[in-house]
Amino acid sequence: MQRRNTKQRKIVLDSIQKHMGHFTADEIYLRIHTEDPHISRATVYRNLQFLADEQQIRRVKMPNSSDMYERNLDDHDHMVCRICGAVMDVGPIHSRVDQKVEKISGFSDIQHTFLFSGICPACQKKLKKQKKQ
Ligand SMILES: [Zn+2]
Ligand SMILES: [Zn+2]
Secondary structure (H helix, E strand, O other), rough: HHHHHHHHHHHHHHOOOOOOOOOEEHHHHHHHHOOOOOOOOHHHHHHHHHHHOOOOOOOOOOOOOEEEOOOOOOEEEEEOOOOOOOOOEEOOOOOOOOHHHHHOOOOOOOOOOEEEEOOOHHHHHHHHHHOOO
């Protein structure tokens, strides 16, 4: 059983490391499922939780949709398009903000989530086209 768990975890981890970008648990599950139909949705979800808790992958909290997962562990923040929902990395813009907040608040082990929103270049193009018509 232990070996099987490890193998499945590696499949989930590999799937994330193969692709740059941000993906929901469902997208990751569907991708794995086409290659390995034996892995259940629950297994993929459970392993994503585990890998994120162990900080082998990064979980990105989205306010109005499912959490996303990515392989980029570097310090950075996120920009989401308000029209198509595309997610991009930005920054790090607020580097060392955690240390500043630690000093001010007296809290330790500070974490933060910044989420910027805007309209992505592809949607800007579409909007311009629509206006011309
Ligand atoms: Zn967009
Ligand atoms: Zn990211």
